[in-house]
Each structure stands twice: as structure tokens, then as C-alpha cells.
Amino acid sequence: MEKVILIDAGVKELDFSLAAGERLSLILLILPANASVAAPASVSSAPESLTLPVRVRLDGAGADFRLHALCLCSGREKVSVRVQLEHRVPDASSQQLIRCIAGGESRVTFDGLIKVHPGAIRTEAFQASNNILLSEKAKVLTSPQLEIYADDVKCSHGATTGTLDEDEQFYMRSRGITLEQARQLQLRSFVWPVLEAVSDEKLRDELDERVRHALARL
Amino acid sequence: MQTLxxxxxxxxxxxxxxxxxxxxxxxxAGEIHxxxxxxxxxxxxxxxxxTGKPQYEVTGGSVLFKGQDLLSMSPEERSWAGIFLSFQYPIDIPGVSISNFLKTALSCRRKARGLPELTPSEFIALRKEKMALLQMKPxxxxxxxxVGFSGGEKKRGEIFQMAMLDPDLSILDETDSGLDVDALRIVAExxxxxxxxxxASIVITHYQRLLDYIVPDYVHILKDGRILKTAGRELVAEIEEKGYEGF
Structure with a gap:
């Protein structure tokens, strides 16, 4: 099953339990409220403050969970996402990719806990969190955590935070691409792995359009 | 001849x-240095x-390109004016296809020059023509x-981009490094x-190898930040014989 959720103030929490053999691909998008194509730029951006707990339990062998999350902030937003993933049985797998672009004076916190319960052998759990800061005042705090109480598991997590690469920008500019266009290409390539996870092509195109508009205003 | x-x-x-x-x-114009x-x-x-790479600073002197002050232009303005640098170490850009990259580059350039965008079929025809020149597959x-290019693919890719952008002054920075003899010949042709x-072209190189294929009109020896000697192509053989130590 695939679920695509555009997070707004109405979404208070997410909670899933996966039974044996069940698969869930969860795609979360936290976009500025003015990212819709029609909305004028003056519409105030996303909920100023957003706290989103995401709890996922893998309760049956062969369960497979995928998370792709994208968060774009450019104003004074305070966004906090806490993912708590529990591997409670053997032979389940999970993969998470969280990508965040923070500009303006936004604050983004991402806490990702992967807990592998005693006996949950042959668990495979991977998590990557990548962040780009667009301004000196923006902050991203990312704290991945692994709690492993079983042997014979494959688990990893990685977090990176950086700015847009200037060597890439110079390379593009030397080919006549303006600095602004170069930034847009970089931002789009950064968010693409999340959008790519949307399997319905029509929906993906719609979301892509919204994301483009949001990126153009970052 | 026009001074570039x-x-x-x-x-x-x-x-x-x-x-x-x-x-x-x-x-x-017309010269290869x-x-x-x-x-x-x-x-x-x-x-x-x-090419205006940030971090580098000019502390004195001047550079004119087609009579305009080059040093006051941004890197993209220099490209629009007709300068191209083939990088010694081309940069990876994950998530951006060559096709999209070149489409964006051409679109920015044409906009800056007040030209309409190429139609999709014009773009496809142009890139097909230039790919044939470099013997590249679609x-x-x-x-x-x-991303993941071999040394030869990177350099061939640089010259393909050069062909697409059609510059008046090309600077080839160590284009021969990392090329086997077949790739070298394709790139040079x-x-x-x-x-x-x-x-016009400026061919920056350490070795004679590339200059067997791209024959220069002038050869300059650059050492310790100064041009020590300028002569015709016969200087290449002299360097090969004496090494740079001899100058």
C-alpha cells in the first residue's frame, strides 16, 4: 500500500501497525501553504508551528516499511517531526529517507528512533536524513537514534547537513546557467528522490508542480 | 583578424x-594557443x-574580451559572451541529466541574448548533430x-557541451589527462x-601528447606565474627535449 500525505495543521499524528507480509510506502510532504499553483504569494505560509509524531510498528514477519519525507521551510516555521519505528518481530525491513530544505528563520527538528526489540533478528533498517540550509538563520537539528536489542540485524543511519555546493554552481554558471537557475536545479535534484517514490504518475506530476513552485520561492 | x-x-x-x-x-580569432x-x-x-571562478582574486591588470571588460562580468555573462572552459576535473551533478542541463544552459543563454527558446525539435536536432561529432550514444x-563517468567520458562530455554552446574562445584545461589514445583522438578531432x-582556443597542457592532434599556432611556457617564452609550434619539441627545467 502507498500513502501520500500532504501535512497541514489538520494532521496531528500518524500511527501504523504492519502485519505479516504487509508493505507500506509512506510519503510525507511538508510544504509551505502557498505552494499551490493558484495561491498568490501573499497567502501566509504553512502552520507556523507543527509537531508531528509518526509511529510505526512492524508486527509481522516480512513486513516492509518505506518512508520518504520532504520538508520545505522558508519563513519562520517551527517544524518538529518525530519518527518512532519499532521492529518487534524477526524478518521485517524498513527504509527511511528524510530530506529537508530550510531557509529564512525556520527551525526544523527531526528525531528518528529505530528500536529493534529483543528477538527481532534478521531486521533490516536503514535511515538517511539529509538537510540543506539556505540561510544563516535557518536551523536543522537532526538526531537519529538506534536502539538495538537483537543480534544478527542490519541497521544504519546517516545524517548530513550542508549548503548548496558552490563548485556545482560555478560549473553550471560557466555553461551560462544563471545562479538562480543553478540553485533551482540543485534544489530539484535534492528533492527528487522523495517525489520519485510516488508511483502514480499523475499524482507525482501534480506534487512536482507544487514543489517547483515552492522551490522557486525559497 | 579580430582580437578576441x-x-x-x-x-x-x-x-x-x-x-x-x-x-x-x-x-x-582563428588562433590556437x-x-x-x-x-x-x-x-x-x-x-x-x-571564467570568473569565485574565491580567486584579481589583484592587478586587465582582461578585455571582444573589447569588453571581462573581469567585471559574472561567470554566466562570460559564457553568454562566448567563453567556455573545459574543466580539468568536471563536476558531478547528481540528479541533473545532461539533457536537462544543456537545455537549461541554452535557454538561459538565448534569453540573455534576446533570442527565442529553441523548440524541442530544434534542440533534439542540435544535440544529435553534436553527439555525432563526438561519437556519443544517445x-x-x-x-x-x-556522475559515474570514466575519465574519458568526462572529457568527451566537456567537448560535447562545448559543441552545444558554440563558444568563440574555448579554454581546454588539461583535456588530455585521463584519456586513452582512442578517446584522445576523438576529443581532438x-x-x-x-x-x-x-x-580561438587556449589549450592548457603539461604534455606534448594532445598537441600532436591539436596543432597550436603559438606556444607559451608558463612557469612561476609568468610567461617565460612564446614561440611557434616548434617550441613543443624543445620542451620535450629540455624539460621545463631548461627554461
């Missing part, structure tokens, strides 16, 4: 360290300065810019076929 580039007493460096210590160089020198002579710095366009009496 005039460099006068150029001093430049990076992080407070002077690397170019007074360069004078004039390049006219080789800049040769040992490692650390300032060859790549010259390319970086001419799959190449779908790959991300320089591509460069030669793109050369016209209206265009």
Missing part, C-alpha cells in the same frame, strides 16, 4: 597567495580567472552530469572540427 582576448599585466591568486605574477597575452608549464605554474588559475543524454577562422 587581451590580457595585460594580470596578477591574480587565491587566499592571499599570488599565483599569476604579470601575464600578457593577446589572442586573435598552447599554454604549457609544470605543475603549479598557474595554468589552471589562468582558466579559473578567465543514452549518454539521460545520465546525470558526470571534435575540437579541430569545431575550430573556425572566427574562433
Amino acid at each position: 582576448l587581451e590580457i595585460h599585466d594580470l596578477h591574480a591568486g587565491i587566499a592571499g597567495k599570488e599565483i599569476l605574477k604579470g601575464i600578457d597575452l593577446t589572442i586573435r 598552447a599554454v604549457m608549464g609544470p605543475n603549479g605554474a598557474g595554468k589552471s588559475t589562468l582558466g579559473a580567472i578567465l 543514452e549518454f543524454l539521460k545520465r546525470d552530469v558526470n 571534435g575540437v579541430n572540427r569545431l575550430h573556425t577562422p572566427k574562433k
Whole structure:
């Protein structure tokens, strides 16, 4: 099953339990409220403050969970996402990719806990969190955590935070691409792995359009 | 012949360290200039300065391109004016296909020059023509810019981009490094076929190898940030014999 959720103030929490053999691909998008194509730029951006707990339990062998999350902030937003993933049985797998672009004076916190319960052998759990800061005042705090109480598991997590690469920008500019266009290409390539996870092509195109508009205003 | 580039007493460096210590160089349309020198002579710095790489600072002198002050232009403006640098170490851009990259580059350039965008069929025809020149396969366009490319593919990709952008002054920075003999020949033939009496090239190289294929009109020896000697193509053989130590 695939679920695509555009997070707004109405979404208070997410909670899933996966039974044996069940698969869930969860795609979360936290976009500025003015990212819709029609909305004028003056519409105030996303909920100023957003706290989103995401709890996922893998309760049956062969369960497979995928998370792709994208968060774009450019104003004074305070966004906090806490993912708590529990591997409670053997032979389940999970993969998470969280990508965040923070500009303006936004604050983004991402806490990702992967807990592998005693006996949950042959668990495979991977998590990557990548962040780009667009301004000196923006902050991203990312704290991945692994709690492993079983042997014979494959688990990893990685977090990176950086700015847009200037060597890439110079390379593009030397080919006549303006600095602004170069930034847009970089931002789009950064968010693409999340959008790519949307399997319905029509929906993906719609979301892509919204994301483009949001990126153009970052 | 039209003068394309005039460099006068150029001093430049990076992080407070002077690397170019007074360069004078004039390049006219139709000419191919080789800049040769040992490692650390300032060859790549010259390319970086001419294309406006951030971090590098010009501390003295002037550079005119087609009579305009080049040093006051942004890197993209220099590209629009007709300058191209083939990078010694081309940069990977994950997530951006060659096709999209070049479409964006051409679109920015045409907009800056007040020209309408190429239609999709014009773009496809153009890239097909230029790919044939470099003997490249269509799959190449779908790959991300320089990601996972072999040394030869990177350099061929650079010359393909050069062909697409059709510059008046091409600077080839160590284009021969990392190329086997077949790739070297394809790249050099591509460069030669793109050369016209209206265009000029600066070929920056350490070795004679590339100059067996791209024959220069002038050869300059750059050492310790200065041009020590300028002569015709016969200088290449002299360097090969004496080494840079002999100058």
C-alpha cells in the first residue's frame, strides 16, 4: 500500500501497525501553504508551528516499511517531526529517507528512533536524513537514534547537513546557467528522490508542480 | 583578424597567495594557443580567472574580451559572451541529466541574448548533430552530469557541451589527462572540427601528447606565474627535449 500525505495543521499524528507480509510506502510532504499553483504569494505560509509524531510498528514477519519525507521551510516555521519505528518481530525491513530544505528563520527538528526489540533478528533498517540550509538563520537539528536489542540485524543511519555546493554552481554558471537557475536545479535534484517514490504518475506530476513552485520561492 | 582576448599585466591568486605574477597575452580569432608549464605554474588559475571562478582574486591588470571588460562580468555573462572552459576535473551533478542541463544552459543563454527558446525539435536536432561529432550514444543524454563517468567520458562530455554552446574562445584545461589514445583522438578531432577562422582556443597542457592532434599556432611556457617564452609550434619539441627545467 502507498500513502501520500500532504501535512497541514489538520494532521496531528500518524500511527501504523504492519502485519505479516504487509508493505507500506509512506510519503510525507511538508510544504509551505502557498505552494499551490493558484495561491498568490501573499497567502501566509504553512502552520507556523507543527509537531508531528509518526509511529510505526512492524508486527509481522516480512513486513516492509518505506518512508520518504520532504520538508520545505522558508519563513519562520517551527517544524518538529518525530519518527518512532519499532521492529518487534524477526524478518521485517524498513527504509527511511528524510530530506529537508530550510531557509529564512525556520527551525526544523527531526528525531528518528529505530528500536529493534529483543528477538527481532534478521531486521533490516536503514535511515538517511539529509538537510540543506539556505540561510544563516535557518536551523536543522537532526538526531537519529538506534536502539538495538537483537543480534544478527542490519541497521544504519546517516545524517548530513550542508549548503548548496558552490563548485556545482560555478560549473553550471560557466555553461551560462544563471545562479538562480543553478540553485533551482540543485534544489530539484535534492528533492527528487522523495517525489520519485510516488508511483502514480499523475499524482507525482501534480506534487512536482507544487514543489517547483515552492522551490522557486525559497 | 579580430582580437578576441587581451590580457595585460594580470596578477591574480587565491587566499592571499599570488599565483599569476604579470601575464600578457593577446589572442586573435582563428588562433590556437598552447599554454604549457609544470605543475603549479598557474595554468589552471589562468582558466579559473578567465571564467570568473569565485574565491580567486584579481589583484592587478586587465582582461578585455571582444573589447569588453571581462573581469567585471559574472561567470554566466562570460559564457553568454562566448567563453567556455573545459574543466580539468568536471563536476558531478547528481540528479541533473545532461539533457536537462544543456537545455537549461541554452535557454538561459538565448534569453540573455534576446533570442527565442529553441523548440524541442530544434534542440533534439542540435544535440544529435553534436553527439555525432563526438561519437556519443544517445543514452549518454539521460545520465546525470558526470556522475559515474570514466575519465574519458568526462572529457568527451566537456567537448560535447562545448559543441552545444558554440563558444568563440574555448579554454581546454588539461583535456588530455585521463584519456586513452582512442578517446584522445576523438576529443581532438571534435575540437579541430569545431575550430573556425572566427574562433580561438587556449589549450592548457603539461604534455606534448594532445598537441600532436591539436596543432597550436603559438606556444607559451608558463612557469612561476609568468610567461617565460612564446614561440611557434616548434617550441613543443624543445620542451620535450629540455624539460621545463631548461627554461
